[in-house]
Amino acid sequence: MFTERVRDLAHVGSVELFTPTPEESRAFFVDLLGMSESGRQGDSVYLHAWDDYERFTVKLTASSTSGIGRTYVRAASPQALERRAAQIGTGSWVEDELGIGRIYLCTDPDGHEVGLYWETERFTPSPGKGPALKNQADRFPGRGANVRRLDHVNYLSVDTPACGRFLTESLRARPTEQIVLDSGDVSAIWYTVSDKSYDLVYTNDWTGTHGRLHHVAFATDTREDILRAADVMLENGIHIETGPHKHAIQQTFFLYVWEPGGNRIELCNAGARLVLAPDWELISWTQAERAKGQAWGLKTIETFHTHGTPPVS
Numbered sequence: 001m002f003t004e005r006v007r008d009l010a011h012v013g014s015v016e017l018f019t020p021t022p023e024e025s026r027a028f029f030v031d032l033l034g035m036s037e038s039g040r041q042g043d044s045v046y047l048h049a050w051d052d053y054e055r056f057t058v059k060l061t062a063s064s065t066s067g068i069g070r071t072y073v074r075a076a077s078p079q080a081l082e083r084r085a086a087q088i089g090t091g092s093w094v095e096d097e098l099g100i101g102r103i104y105l106c107t108d109p110d111g112h113e114v115g116l117y118w119e120t121e122r123f124t125p126s127p128g129k130g131p132a133l134k135n136q137a138d139r140f141p142g143r144g145a146n147v148r149r150l151d152h153v154n155y156l157s158v159d160t161p162a163c164g165r166f167l168t169e170s171l172r173a174r175p176t177e178q179i180v181l182d183s184g185d186v187s188a189i190w191y192t193v194s195d196k197s198y199d200l201v202y203t204n205d206w207t208g209t210h211g212r213l214h215h216v217a218f219a220t221d222t223r224e225d226i227l228r229a230a231d232v233m234l235e236n237g238i239h240i241e242t243g244p245h246k247h248a249i250q251q252t253f254f255l256y257v258w259e260p261g262g263n264r265i266e267l268c269n270a271g272a273r274l275v276l277a278p279d280w281e282l283i284s285w286t287q288a289e290r291a292k293g294q295a296w297g298l299k300t301i302e303t304f305h306t307h308g309t310p311p312v313s
């Protein structure tokens, strides 16, 4: 049945990652991914990908362990923010983040914190270090993987359908693809809030632990960038978990690495793939299709199903 789409959210803005090795993790994001430092506050360092228009892309927070903190999602307008807040009802208003105004802070059913906001500070390059062309946020770094922007967040969840209802009913995200096991259980769902084919993803957490992260993904311009990134990671002793290769689901060209703090980071390129159809029909992948592996036959590596952050024994 067709349901008119409510586009109250614009895009995923930034994400907070926890790391037990803050200096090594900062070096990974700056030297190997090509981000720049755009602020410091308390135990956090703020990092910016060159084409993101807002103050920061990643808030890297020193902690006793790894994992994900808040995900910030920008509303489409001040009115849209008020509408989402009124419908969710269980969150609270805070104003406690660098470069972001009033935040409606809520949690998904698995305990991941989501901050919705409208007011945001634009990224400002250091004097004399800005881009040559005024229609991009910062100078192209020419360093490491040169990630352009935050692409998506993939959470682990104990109850993926419940998290899905939060996304579709409270955030008005739209599911585009899913995995349906032979038992009928849905084990993973990909959602979009924008014209991209996905922005937020939930995957079953086999450990039964709440609030964990599977991975955060950053977009590169080309597939070739992903191959170059693999060489950069290899040269610098970063654990390459799997790839470069192409996903069957969403067809994303990918590389997965573990940053020094343990969080899984994906470098991704989905080419020009957008979901423009207002009546897009949810694609379901079966357990047998999933067992075939990735698009060109590479079997999914075991740790892809077992590693999440923070780690659990």
Ligand SMILES: [Fe+2]
Pocket (backbone or CB within 6 Å): 152, 154, 215, 217, 266, 268
């Ligand atoms: Fe991903």
